Amino acid sequence: MAAYKELLLLRHGKSDWNTNTSDFNRPLNKRGNRSVLQMGEWLLKQNLVPDLIISSPATRAITTATIITETIGLTTKNIQTEKIIYEASVADLKKVLSKIPSSIQRIILVGHNPGFEYLVHELAPHISAANNGNLMPTAAIAYLQLDSQWSFLQGDSFIQRPKDLN
Numbered sequence: 523m524a525a526y527k528e529l530l531l532l533r534h535g536k537s538d539w540n541t542n543t544s545d546f547n548r549p550l551n552k553r554g555n556r557s558v559l560q561m562g563e564w565l566l567k568q569n570l571v572p573d574l575i576i577s578s579p580a581t582r583a584i585t586t587a588t589i590i591t592e593t594i595g596l597t598t599k600n601i602q603t604e605k606i607i608y609e610a611s612v613a614d615l616k617k618v619l620s621k622i623p624s625s626i627q628r629i630i631l632v633g634h635n636p637g638f639e640y641l642v643h644e645l646a647p648h649i650s651a652a653n654n655g656n657l658m659p660t661a662a663i664a665y666l667q668l669d670s671q672w673s674f675l676q677g678d679s680f681i682q683r684p685k686d687l688n
Contacts, residue, residue, distance in 0.1 A: 525539035526676040528628040529619070530570065531638045531664040532561070534578070534586040547581045557661035557684040558586045562593025563569065564687055565644065565663070567635040575600055576618060578607035586661070587632040610637040612644055619672035630663075638664065659683055 533651050535554030543549075550558070565571065577587035587601045606614045615637055622629060631638075639657045642649055642664045649664070651657040658664060661684045669676030
């Protein structure tokens with residue numbers, strides 16, 4: 523067993539702004555669905571299948587979590603939802619991490635910016651944004667090796683963006 527825990531922060535796929543619905547209920551658009559599928563295939567190729575997925579309950583996040591789960595060969599029973607992830611601050615996200623059972627080695631949190639970017643900045647300030655200045659565009663995955671308490675960087679870290687896979 524590794525001396526560190528693996529945290530993957532997955533920002534939801536691109537949402538559809540052409541719907542007459544609340545922010546919470548906004549679905550993914552076609553590009554969002556494609557990008558999330560592509561990132562799920564990347565996770566599988568990298569052998570980064572998680573022990574658990576915790577998602578914001580917002581429609582675009584839970585749809586992202588479902589696509590990822592199906593792509594990597596898990597079932598939706600592997601997804602838990604956590605309301606606090608929607609519009610989460612760094613403190614909120616750390617609260618979610620502090621509740622993860624010690625038996626979990628690798629987890630994916632599915633959620634939103636700016637909270638995810640702020641958490642990456644705090645835990646891994648050396649990670650740089652893409653050329654357009656966006657650290658975590660939609661469907662991007664931040665990979666962080668953390669200590670056993672899920673609280674500070676213990677090893678490797680990077681961000682994988684969908685457009686970098688093409």
